[in-house]
Amino acid sequence: MREDCPSATAMRVAMRRAAHQILDDPKIFDDPLALRILGLDNESASPSGQEVSDQTPIERGLRSFLAVRSRYAEDELHTAVRRSVHQYVVLGAGLDTFAFRNPYPEDVLHVFEVDHPNTQNWKRACLENASIPIPGTLTFSPVDFETRTLEEGLRETGFNSAGSAFFSWLGVTQYLSSEAVFSTLQFVASLPAGSTIVFDYTITPSLLNPVAREVFERLAHRVALAGEPFRSTFDPSRLKNRLQDMGFGQIEDLSRRELNGRYYQNRPDQLRDGGFARVMNARVF
C-alpha cells in the first residue's frame, strides 16, 4: 500500500459490507456498525451512483464474498472461544467492527487489531467521528507486515504468546509479498495448540476458469489504480502443503462452491460468491 496514506481498499471493503446491510435480504453477515463507522446511515447510503448501491453481477459477487468471509471468520471465532481461546487478533483490520461489538467480557476474549499505522490512525479518526467508543477489551497493535514482524508488534502491546489465539486475516494476503505472508503464518504456527488462523487468498490466475480470471483481471486493475496492486497469489495445493510443513495440523480450504453451499443456499435473490479467492482455516495441533 502507499506509504503516505491509509488503505484505500480498506475503505472499499467497508463500503461493500455496509452495502450488504442495506441491499441484501437475508443478510448473511449482520454488522450493525458497518454503516455507522463510515458516517453513513440507511438514508445517506441509498442514493444511486454511490459504490454501496452498485448491483452489477461482478459487484454482487464481490460483495457476497466479502460478507461470507467475515461471517465465516466470526463463526469460527465463536467456536474457538468455546474451546477456551481468549485472544482474537484481527490482522489488517481495516474498518472491521468486531472489536466494537465484542459480546464477551475481558476475561473471555481480548481483541488485538493489527494494521498498518496509517490505516490504524485513520480508523481511530473514523471511530471518533462516528462516536464509537474504544472498548477496554481492545488493543491496537500497529505493524507494517513488510518491515516488522507480527511477533514483535504483538509482544510490545501485551499479547500472550504462551496462550492460544484465534487470528483472522481477511483481504490482506493479496497485497503482501509472499515473504511477509509466510513469516506471519510461521509465527501463528509457533503458538500453542488450538491457535487458529482464518484467511482468504487469491488463486494463481493461471488456475482460474476464464470467467473467474476475467473478474480477477478487472479487480487487479482497479486495486492497482488505487495504489494497492495484488502482489501474491497462491496455488491451493502448494499452500496447503506449506501450511502442513509449518506445523498446522488441521487445515480446511474452502472453495467458492463450499462457501455458497454453506451460506447462500436457496436465496430468492440468487446472491452467491462469484469470486476467485478461497478461505483457509488452519489450526495448530
Ligand SMILES: C[S@@+](CC[C@H](N)C(=O)[O-])C[C@H]1O[C@@H](n2cnc3c(N)ncnc32)[C@H](O)[C@@H]1O
Ligand atoms: C482490503 S483491506 C481489508 C481490511 C479488513 N480486513 C476488512 O476485511 O475489512 C486490506 C488491509 O490490509 C492492510 N495492509 C495492507 N498492507 C499492509 C502492510 N504492509 N502492513 C499492515 N497492514 C497492511 C491495510 O491497511 C488494510 O487494512
